[in-house]
Amino acid sequence: MKEMNIQKLDRKDWKGTLLPIVYTSEYYYDISVDRTEDGFRIPIQKKRFEKPFTHVPEDGDYPDKLYEDWWENAEAYGITEDGQLLAAIEVCPEEWSNRLLITELFVSERIRGQGYGRQLIDLAKKITEDRGYRVLMLETQSSNVNAVDFYLHQGFTLIGFDTCCYTNRDIQRKEVRFNMGWFPDARTG
Numbered sequence: 001m002k003e004m005n006i007q008k009l010d011r012k013d014w015k016g017t018l019l020p021i022v023y024t025s026e027y028y029y030d031i032s033v034d035r036t037e038d039g040f041r042i043p044i045q046k047k048r049f050e051k052p053f054t055h056v057p058e059d060g061d062y063p064d065k066l067y068e069d070w071w072e073n074a075e076a077y078g079i080t081e082d083g084q085l086l087a088a089i090e091v092c093p094e095e096w097s098n099r100l101l102i103t104e105l106f107v108s109e110r111i112r113g114q115g116y117g118r119q120l121i122d123l124a125k126k127i128t129e130d131r132g133y134r135v136l137m138l139e140t141q142s143s144n145v146n147a148v149d150f151y152l153h154q155g156f157t158l159i160g161f162d163t164c165c166y167t168n169r170d171i172q173r174k175e176v177r178f179n180m181g182w183f184p185d186a187r188t189g
Contacts, residue, residue, distance in 0.1 A: 004116070006123060009076040009088065015067035017085060019106040024054040028174040029142040033163060044158075046145065053143050053174070064104055066090055071103050077123055079116060086111050089120040091127060094137075100128045102138035121154050128184055135159075135181045141166075142176040156180040 027046050034041040057063040066076050071092040078088035090104040102124055107117045128136040137159070140147045158180055163170050165177035 004079045004081065004086065004111070006077050006079055006119060009066065009078045009085075011067050011074075011076075014076060014078075014085075017066045017088075018057065019064040019066065019085075019088065019104055020057055020108075021064050021106055022054070022056050022109070023144055023146065024052050025049065025143055025145050026052050027145040028053065029145065029148065029176075029178070030174065031142060031161065031163070031171060031176050033171075044142075049174070055141075055143065064106065066104060068103075074103060075127075076104070077120065079111070087116045087120060089124055091124050093131075093133065098133055099135045099137055100124070100131070100133040102136065105138070117150065118154065121151075125182060125184070128182070133184075135183050137179060137181045140178050140180060142178055143174050148178060148180075151180050154182070155186075156182045 027048055029044050030047045031042065031044045034043075066088065067074055067090070071090070073095075074090050074092040076088055076090040079086045085106075085108075087107040088104060089102060089106075092101050092103050093099070094101055105117065105120060107120070124136055127133075136156075138151065138156070140151065142148070142161075158178060160179040162177040162179070166175060167173060170176045
């Protein structure tokens with residue numbers, strides 16, 4: 001493996017850079033929200049797709065890009081080679097709640113599985129600790145089991161979900177927004 005360093009990506013140079021986030025999943029986390037007499041029952045179970053699900057940037061109205069206008073105080077860090085972006089993480093503070101959001105995480109297929117995603121997450125954790133944020137948060141999808149499992153392995157936990165974030169049929173489409181969080185004071189080592 002060639003040594004690749006993470007560097008800060010300057011806003012003026014990288015603003016609007018498309019992140020070609022593509023994934024294929026054979027599994028999804030099935031979720032249902034059932035009203036009961038005394039509240040709700042919300043089972044979440046890993047299940048197999050009838051056929052593999054593939055997400056490509058063209059599927060959505062808002063493809064992932066660095067330094068979107070609505071993330072005013074975002075900072076991006078990445079790994080480049082010959083001017084090409086191979087991996088990136090973007091974080092943005094949510095000041096009112098003292099939380100740090102991971103707004104983007106991208107690792108190209110070419111370098112996946114080599115520890116670069118973990119290095120980027122470790123950087124975001126360090127920023128969270130150094131700046132005193134109470135939680136590091138991110139969004140992923142119930143259809144992206146590899147990402148969910150990666151985040152769980154990195155110490156994140158499911159902190160919420162949104163059943164109508166992308167469409168009014170997210171549960172039926174098996175693509176529910178999962179919110180995950182990492183809490184610095186809950187580390188086990």
